[in-house]
Amino acid sequence: MNTLNDLAQTISERAKADPDSSWTAKLLAKGPEKCAEKFGEEAVEAIIEAIKDDRDGLISESADVLFHLLVMLQSRGVTLDEVLAELDRRQGTSGIAEKASRPKS
Numbered sequence: 001m002n003t004l005n006d007l008a009q010t011i012s013e014r015a016k017a018d019p020d021s022s023w024t025a026k027l028l029a030k031g032p033e034k035c036a037e038k039f040g041e042e043a044v045e046a047i048i049e050a051i052k053d054d055r056d057g058l059i060s061e062s063a064d065v066l067f068h069l070l071v072m073l074q075s076r077g078v079t080l081d082e083v084l085a086e087l088d089r090r091q092g093t094s095g096i097a098e099k100a101s102r103p104k105s
């Protein structure tokens with residue numbers, strides 16, 4: 001998890017960097033909507049690699065997904081720690097049991 005924490009820290013620092021020298025700064029300067037769009041594109045590219053069963057492609061695209069997820073979170077002022085806290089909160093609760101406990105609509 002250190003890698004993700006380090007990357008989140010770098011992204012947070014790049015928010016103040018020159019968009020001409022940093023991809024992160026360039027993307028953040030375009031606003032949260034563009035960051036979200038880019039995350040969506042990367043997610044689709046990962047989906048395609050998974051469907052193709054291209055292992056190396058899936059690893060590479062998954063790295064893009066994680067990087068662009070962190071940029072999207074930064075663009076909306078959400079920290080990685082907040083997301084990890086939500087995952088911690090869910091630990092030990094089966095997804096099946098959680099779904100069954102939802103109010104019926």
Ligand SMILES: N=c1c2ncn([C@@H]3O[C@H](COP(=O)(O)OP(=O)(O)OP(=O)(O)O)[C@@H](O)[C@H]3O)c2ncn1[C@@H]1O[C@H](COP(=O)(O)O)[C@@H](O)[C@H]1O
Pocket residue numbers: 007010014021022023024025063064067
């Ligand atoms: N992990 C990444 C990372 N992953 C992907 N990318 C960049 O994300 C961009 C998007 O890649 P794509 O090829 O999908 O996008 P694109 O160039 O628009 O291509 P198309 O959509 O046109 O095909 C590329 O410029 C990649 O280099 C990243 N850029 C930066 N990082 C990390 O962020 C740090 C800070 O980077 P800078 O902000 O650039 O200093 C780096 O040291 C890395 O640790």
